Amino acid sequence: MITFEPFWETLRRRGISTYDLEYQYDINPAEISRLKHNHNFTLRSVDKYCRLLGCRVEEIIWYVEK
Numbered sequence: 001m002i003t004f005e006p007f008w009e010t011l012r013r014r015g016i017s018t019y020d021l022e023y024q025y026d027i028n029p030a031e032i033s034r035l036k037h038n039h040n041f042t043l044r045s046v047d048k049y050c051r052l053l054g055c056r057v058e059e060i061i062w063y064v065e066k
Helices: 005-014 016-021 028-035 043-055
Strands: none
Touching: 005 043, 016 028
């Protein structure tokens, strides 16, 4: 299972809130909800978040065995 837990941890470390994602980074609220619930994303989306935050893939997603 892919989890976005590292994404939220990266945001916490950088002091970025979901409000900031929506209004400063122009992320759609529906997309934020999808991240919160670990719904499927394309690699293009993961790439977008890596570029946006200037981080590596490991700081956005992890693979966890169920």
